[in-house]
Amino acid sequence: MAVSSLTRGSSRRFSLPNLLTYGRVAAVPVVVGCLFWPEVAAARWAALAIFILAGISDFLDGYLARALAQQSSLGRMLDPIADKLLVSAVLLMLAADHTIAGVSLWAAIVILCREILVSGLREFLAELKVSVPVSRVAKWKTFLQLVALGFLIAGPASAPVITTIGLGLLWVSAILTFYTGGDYFIAGVKHLLAEDEKV
Template sequence: MKWTIPNTLTVLRLLAAPGVAVMFLYFQRPWADWFALTLFIGAAITDWFDGYLARLWKQESKFGAMMDPIADKAMVLIAIMVITGYNGMTPWLILPATVILFREVFVSGLREFLGAKAGLLKVTRLAKIKTTAQMVAIAALFLGTGLEYLNGVAMHGMTPEQYAQAVVDGAAEPILGCGRRDCASFANLIGLWLIWFAALLTAITGLEYFIKALPHLRDEK
């Protein structure tokens, strides 16, 4: 493997994937949330640059073609694991996350089974859009998780109703708002809509790959 800039960016993105989870081991919240969000966004940006630079400088390689989708999947799956862990077992998040996790494992299994014929399952344009949607959704959810933690700190153990009354009584500062919602719930709502959209694209692309692979899964008579 040649250490070209595109290949280096791909490797850095692969290393950033577990780094997102490590942030919560070595830093206190909400710093861990902000560091994880920054690392995730930075790594997501390299996903566009490494492919673009490889094509621009004619530095496309087999190593890059292999590692690029692996780095993408590692980023998405580890980030989803962290987010679901800190957001609780809400079905509105668990269901789309399950669809995404199942599809990635299923398609990886298909590629492994096909072996030399795995080239039939090349990354499509819709699959690239799917990955972008996943990353934008995860970034929004990381933002919402960090803001939600700050809200909890601000309320000092009070329920939302008690805190609202404390604000009315002048005993507490109002939580930063985004329109009619507080910013945490606003970011979480956008993140949930986007993760459901990403899960839909994920399911569609998984079905497309399965249909392509189906002729090679039939037993010979």
């Protein structure tokens, strides 16, 4: 029975949805490496291609996990981590090469701060065995972030208008990011106050 349980655990770790998530994590240093040479158009396009594949895998892994009944605790843990690593790393690289500059840096700061806040709140709520389901708005937020970053990666290698569109989408995603972060914050505060009342 122990061997059977070990086999099932191993198969879940290497299920197709989890493999897609692992691939998204592995894509992060590759995209960052390509963006180290912002003036090289080929490197920029390579970064965009890998980023798009990683973005597609973000939507595929959850769908396949449900469709194939291969949901796992590991997948639920790694999926948001992979998303945050990818978005945060690309934001930092785009800020470093001044694709995101000036007042638009505030949009990037809002997104990064929200990701840190939500990570902390998720850890706190997990200790209380409380889960906050991902809302439809949060899914749109993630989609817009990925699209905005895709435009910003491509911008310097194509046309200035592409960068402008990317910055506009970045601001829209930052607003949605702020809004969805508020949902997590309210949930966290509510449960924190409930815990204090028990003491």
